[in-house]
Amino acid sequence: MILVTGASGKVGSEAARLLDAQRQPTRVLVRDASRAPHADVEIATGDFERPDTLDAAMRGIETVILVSPAVPAQEIAVIASAVRQGVRHIVKITSKASADSPVERRRGQAQIEVYLETSGLSYTLLRANAYMQNLLALAPTIKQSRGFLMSAGDGQVGMIDARDVAATAAKVVAEPTAHAGRAYWLTGPELITYNDVAKELSGALGYTVEYRQTTPTEHLSAMVRAGVPETVATSNAQAFGLIAEGDAAWLSDEFAAVTGTTPRSLRTFIADHIAAFTERLTPASIGPLRTR
Ligand SMILES: NC(=O)c1ccc[n+]([C@@H]2O[C@H](COP(=O)([O-])OP(=O)(O)OC[C@H]3O[C@@H](n4cnc5c(N)ncnc54)[C@H](OP(=O)(O)O)[C@@H]3O)[C@@H](O)[C@H]2O)c1
Structure with missing residues (x-):
């Protein structure tokens, strides 16, 4: 089963819709069930600030599409929960992360990526240009x-359409081992x-x-x-x-390379x-x- 976090947002909602269309068993994590995407998927309500809700949402999950506002403590809590619950692969939505970027959000992304890389989980990074x-x-x-x-x-x-970032994530989770350890630059x-x-x-x-x-x-x-x-x-x-x-x-042609x-x-x-x-x-x- 695949878990999509941030499923009320730009990438997460479209990823859930695509996985539903592909008949992939999918659960979404949302704070508010009324904001869950209109798709035939399981809904878990939870909050990145509450590890108990993350553990409940992660149960039985093999692959996670990790979307969040990229607050390091929150995303690190999601990754830690995935490790506890035996998740195999995380597809992380990220940006032009860098530990010495002047943009705080990018420094935060770099911190999260380091945690993910050392977590022992298999992972793929989707490094998107602006949506x-x-x-x-x-x-x-x-x-x-x-x-x-x-x-x-x-x-x-x-600039990339967030629906194309979601399409890349949906492609990667269909065959995670083929994309393990890769970082795709998406435009x-x-x-x-x-x-x-x-x-x-x-x-x-x-x-x-x-x-x-x-x-x-x-x-x-x-x-x-x-x-x-x-x-x-x-x-x-x-x-x-x-x-x-x-x-x-x-610009990059990695979207076309992954999705065809x-x-x-x-x-x-x-x-x-x-x-x-x-x-x-x-x-x-x-x-x-x-x-x-
Ligand atoms: N926007 C861009 O141009 C862009 C470009 C490249 C990369 N990215 C990356 O894409 C990622 C998502 O950014 P975005 O702009 O796409 O965000 P977004 O569409 O606003 O999605 C964020 C999601 O996180 C959820 N969320 C927020 N706080 C939460 C909490 N405490 N517990 C559980 N869920 C929570 C939101 O749910 P609610 O509906 O409950 O708020 C929403 O579904 C970030 O890593 C960002 O760096 C963004």
Whole structure:
């Protein structure tokens, strides 16, 4: 049986849906059962902060797709529970982790990866570039003001649709031993700037969407004013500043190598999510903006 954590989130919900479609015995871990994905899967309610709920969710599990906000103590608790419960393989969703990154979230990812590597479990790392789904957080401002604020300058991003990260995870868990010890760098098919995002949205929406460039410091304040938790806003602003410097301008063909398919383009992502940019949305329905 496969356990998907973070199953109410961007990658986890799609991974659960794909595993259900593949008829893979699957359990999802969610904090709130009402936020479980619409799929025919077992539901375990639990919290990364409560090891007893993790142990209950891990019972009888062979493989875990590990998605979380990447708070080191929390993910380490999940991995420790997996070891206790005899799990064989973990597929960890991660980013450009580095112990000396200026971005706290990436240092946290590096800490988690070290713990996983020394846990004795077999594992695969899915190291994704920024998700296209982050653009959904811009939808309310775009609807209000026909533009969005961003501090990524003219930096390019190998942006990937989170559904493709989920598709890679679903492929890996179908044959974990073939992917043991591997780290796959996942990107979309093209390098995209936020000017490109504005252009694509303009084409899809039929009016000009303006990219309002700002500095990471001003962007941080704006995100906090909009209700993004300060730690998340700080990491986001740092990541956007790095994007401006070219940090996310990388592409890889490893998605195609693992899945045998082509990653979704920005145009496809926007077409599939056009309702988010046209219909009334509440901030709660899209969640806080997180980058990597
Ligand atoms: N976003 C990006 O651009 C990006 C790019 C590359 C890599 N990544 C990596 O992807 C991973 C997930 O990020 P994301 O942005 O995809 O997050 P996300 O969609 O918000 O998913 C996070 C999930 O964790 C769950 N969760 C949070 N706190 C929990 C707790 N205490 N106990 C149990 N479940 C809890 C959330 O459930 P609730 O619904 O209950 O809150 C949600 O299902 C991170 O490792 C991140 O570094 C993200």
